[in-house]
Amino acid sequence: MEYQYLGWIPCISGHLDFGLMKPGISGGFTNKDIKDNKTNHINFGYLAQKDHHARRVMLQSKVDWQDRLSDKEYDGSFRVFVIAEASESACMDNRELHGSVYIYPTSEQEGSKAQNREKPWFQTIHEAQEIYDRSNGNVDGWGESRSQLNRCYERLKEELEAMGFWRVDFKATSGGLVYLSTPTEQHRPLSDNEKYLITRQAYYYIKYSLHSHKHHQAEQDSLTTIVPYDPSTDGKRDAALKMLCQLKRELTHIKRTLTQEQGLYSDDALGILSYMGSLLTTLHTRKLIDGDLYQREGRYIDSLRSSFQVQESRTRNFRSIEDSIRSTYRVYIGWGLALLSLFFGIVARPFYAPVPKNQLLTIPSLAELVMLVALTLLVAGMVYSKLSTYMISTKRDEASLRYFVQARYHPGSWLLVRSFLDDNKIAIFVFLLLVISAFTASFA
Structure with missing residues (x-):
């Protein structure tokens, strides 16, 4: 046949x-x-x-x-x-x-x-x-x-x-x-x-x-397709290289996705590398490729695997940094909200007993309380988002981290504080406006 x-x-x-x-x-x-x-x-x-x-x-x-x-x-x-x-x-x-x-x-x-x-x-x-x-x-x-x-x-x-x-x-x-x-x-x-x-x-x-499908998505199952086959020695070699090239093309696509969409990594890559290793062994066993080509492509597979493992380690490190920073600032925001609640509880004490009844102030309306809570959550969210995003960007990018250390941290602590205030001036302005409004409403 x-x-x-x-x-x-x-x-x-x-x-x-x-x-x-x-x-x-x-x-x-x-x-x-x-x-x-x-x-x-x-x-x-x-x-x-x-x-x-x-x-x-x-x-x-x-x-x-x-x-x-x-x-x-x-x-x-x-x-x-x-x-x-x-x-x-x-x-x-x-x-x-x-x-x-x-x-x-x-x-x-x-x-x-x-x-x-x-x-x-x-x-x-x-x-x-x-x-x-x-x-x-x-x-x-x-x-x-x-x-x-x-x-x-x-x-x-x-x-x-x-x-x-x-x-x-x-x-x-x-x-x-x-x-x-x-x-x-x-x-x-x-x-x-x-x-x-x-x-x-x-x-x-x-x-x-x-x-x-065990090492890739179902949508990727066409990552290898049929190639023309000629039973001659050169024809077998050409068919084998074309099938290997199909798997390499899929790996290159995954690599570019990782580069263009920072932080996104598909574990399918290592599975496809396993496929490539099995295919290479089968091609050599069935004498579609010779020993020299088998060893050369094997070295390429090892290099690809090392490259993807490095990228995988780096991506997981980035995600670990992100999770750590976000968790830290969640704690800070929680403490801030707790202190803010305590502060307003003390400031708002004239609104309720045990002060004399003739000195008891009018309790704010429901709309005012809702607005106050909404502004507080808005400011907290803005501060959290700004801080976490800024710290993640500096730690993920080595050039940005070096710039941060050289231009801000190293010259002195006041410059670091001033640069932080400048980066977050909008959030601080809204926060101060909220505090002033709260004081005005309390003592009006």
């Missing part, structure tokens, strides 16, 4: 478990408003016990894809079947999954639910699903169930082939490399772009069926 494209399923351990393969894409893959959870998942050991590593897989689901072959001809809704068989081998390195992905637009092949039930491929896979479900927990009857499932597998493969759906043949190695052919053209002639889109969607379907 000749394959024209190469992809990779992220695999940290270096060995995929084909027994865990199941429909990973169904319903509204790119459109969350579409719901279609009716999928088929049959995955069984076809030579021995049910969990034997020599497996046969039958998957089916309906998918709404954003990549449409033609906006006029297709609405984005496709039906996908996967028929695959894993080879038997005691050595995990030699296990491979060979199969085909069958794709067709639902607008051309499907009608109502009642009509769909009459389709032979639906009848066969639903029959297989019932047999598979009944076999769960039935160890004694597994031999007969296995024979029935094997017959359903062969029959479904013949029915899908006879219908002439687009078929993408693939081979998935235990290390995660996926070789794919371009789709067959029994359905209608395809342009080069259409062939690429169908092959890429088949790859994503296979990838999602064997991979879950």
Whole structure:
């Protein structure tokens, strides 16, 4: 079998478990408003016990894809079947999954639910699903169930082939490399772009069926895609470097995000670096790259990891500084409010007993009290925000910190106080206005 494209399923351990393969894409893959959870998942050991590593897989689901072959001809809704068989081998390195992905637009092949039930491929896979479900927990009857499932597998493969759906043949190695052919053209002639889109969607379907998101966001799952593959030595090398370049591009994007949005850091970067290390090992093991290239790229990965670890440490240090400063000034503001409350309690003593009744002053109205409290909280918030922001900015930026020490702190304490008063003159003015207003209201 000749394959024209190469992809990779992220695999940290270096060995995929084909027994865990199941429909990973169904319903509204790119459109969350579409719901279609009716999928088929049959995955069984076809030579021995049910969990034997020599497996046969039958998957089916309906998918709404954003990549449409033609906006006029297709609405984005496709039906996908996967028929695959894993080879038997005691050595995990030699296990491979060979199969085909069958794709067709639902607008051309499907009608109502009642009509769909009459389709032979639906009848066969639903029959297989019932047999598979009944076999769960039935160890004694597994031999007969296995024979029935094997017959359903062969029959479904013949029915899908006879219908002439687009078929993408693939081979998935235990290390995660996926070789794919371009789709067959029994359905209608395809342009080069259409062939690429169908092959890429088949790859994503296979990838999602064997991979879950552990070191990155779901939205980033297209960080590797298919690349042209030529079985020659130079062709293998070019394909390998293109896949490594895709991961490097994603890492560069994260690095720039960190630079442009100060303090924002994605832990996904270290996970993607782990992916890159596994991919590099797999490429070298499968002889797509030689030893020199393997060692060179390994050194680059080590350098990238060190760089991200430094950035991670620096970002966490910044956040620690921010939290410490904010906590300190929360305490200061709390003490200030407490002293202010005590002060006004003493000043406002003429408003209540035990002074003689004829000397008791009129209690302020509710509106005046609300205004006083609001102004107090406003001033406290302004002072807290100004102080914490200023101190954080000086401590996070080394140049600003040096300037702060040289221009303000070092010449003398009075210059430091004067610069602080100048920086916060608006907040101090409002605070003084509040105090004067309070005194005026008390003694008017």
